[in-house]
Amino acid sequence: MAARAPGCFADRPLVSEAGMAGSWVLFGYLVAYGALAIYAGHQAYRLRRARRRLPPEI
């Protein structure tokens, strides 16, 4: 599973097994929490925009 460097580095992994797994984990967490952050940010933006469009007496 670990990536290996070509040539003289072929005898040892460029990235360790734990490093590869950690990269996938980091990717998964970025996708999940990134999606939540994008959604929440979009809702906050729409909330502010709608509030600006309300008459000032409200």
Added chain:
Amino acid sequence: MSPATRSSTCRRPDTMTRETATLHPRSRAITSTGVAALCLMATGLYMAATAPDEETQGEAARLLFVHVPSAITAYIALGAGLVTAVWYLIRRSPAADLVSAAAIEVGVLFTAITLLTGMIWGRFVWGVWWDWGDARMVSTAVLFFFYLGYLALRRSISDPRVRAVRCAVLGIVGFVQVPIVHYSVLWFRTLHQGPSIIRPDLANSTMDAAFVAPLGAALAAFIAILAYLVAVRVRLARLEAAVDRAASTSQPVGASVGPPSGLSV
């Protein structure tokens, strides 16, 4: 807190009606829920980072603490959508329709996160992003696209009452898929592993105790995030409905309490 204190904090007049209060984009309850969600999220991330490596998957097992909570949270959100849809059909309460639509919309988001994190996890441990023969993956995808159809239906009907009834029926019918998704790993022996926590025999969890606490913390964080997002979504729907009413009529927005229009995504 007295109304006078609250109005001075949020710069609202004391004479405001109940509806104008719900239109204000800031709310202490919503803000408190958001802060609690952030604190729980930080705790969950810390506990996930400090959890021990799993015996066979090593570091990759940490995806458990985002994939499983998002799936359970999606179940909860769609379940809330079901309960409020039933409530709408019984009582014809516009608020129930709004909450149902908001919960289902956020449930679709969590279902998407479940699918994406599951694909990433599967790519590492199984070597494939997707397997059309896997019952859990395919049933979750069907669930996701069904509820995307719900959101599309919501946008396609302009009459609030017709939209609310049809979407309530669809939300009730769609929830039938949730137990199918959950028990698909028991009914079909395919690639996805069986349930570890929510099992038919609840006393026999197969998960090590070292993973249960971080999973619980992550689940609490996701449920708090769900509550926050649904509350914000309901408030946004009410605000946008008031803006539409103000644009179409000359009457003051906060003066009348009519049925709010549905969620426009």
